[in-house]
Amino acid sequence: MRLPPNFGLHLFRASHLWRRAANKVLADSGFSASAITPLMLLAELGDGLRQRELAEEMGVEGPSLVRVLDGLESAGLLERREDPCDRRAKTLHMTDAGRHLLVQVNEALNDVRQRLMAEAGEADVEACYRVLSIIEANAKREQT
Template identity: 45%
Template sequence: MRRDLLQSLTLTLLQAGRVWRRAADEVVTAYGLTEATALPLLLIGRLGGDPRQTVLAEALGVEGPSLVRLLDQLCDAGLVIRREDPTDRRAKVLHLTAEGRARAAAIEARFDTLRDAVFASVDDGDLRATLRVLRALQADGGEAGARGASSKETSLTADAAPALRLDAGARS
């Protein structure tokens, strides 16, 4: 019984992630971005101030070198400026340009509308319960993967991890 529930949950998580990813992609492509470039842009705005590049990489769950390519694209598009950290010249801080702030705000507004529509029939209690389950999955799934777990349920859960980041923008 539990195995069936877990298999159903992980499969549904993957399918729902794909649905959300398609919807999110439609939003960001309307603003000339990809999902990969939109997430850093949005998180720089949400983190506030001028976050360090390492802080953004951690928030996105990516390695620094992977983030550099995306930041290069955002800088080339005139949306982000990379500066030396005044307190540590080895570190870089990120700053949204006026256009970057405007585009991030417009995308956030579209995501708010999309979330309202997608989750209109889901009450707040169910949303909170879902967040608890997904956060446990993020924490425990990562630990299980690090231990080299090999069960099918764990593999499906680990495969679902990218889907969890899709809505990095969801405000909880």
């Protein structure tokens, strides 16, 4: 398989522009994509995720995530609870308000997804999703 030499650059730019479009839409909610991402991951991976696990999933350092989680907790969108298996660790749980906000955010972001992928056919979108999933899985494997 031969990749175009600028494949990574295109991936980086597409990610940056996607995030910018998402942030523009999210501005009305008072949150950025980086602030909403923990809620999206909790919805995908399930309540009760440890802070450390969430930081790994997001590819950020613990202290950076703590500031974001503090804001989400202050806004009443998530709760930190003592981990029953390890009292030093905290688990994360989305509140009803967090779930409600996430529904609204996903509706707004769906419009962004539809606009940015408008010229792509269904098969293109499915192939793109598969390729991105492969890249993500391989990159995670390399980090461990």
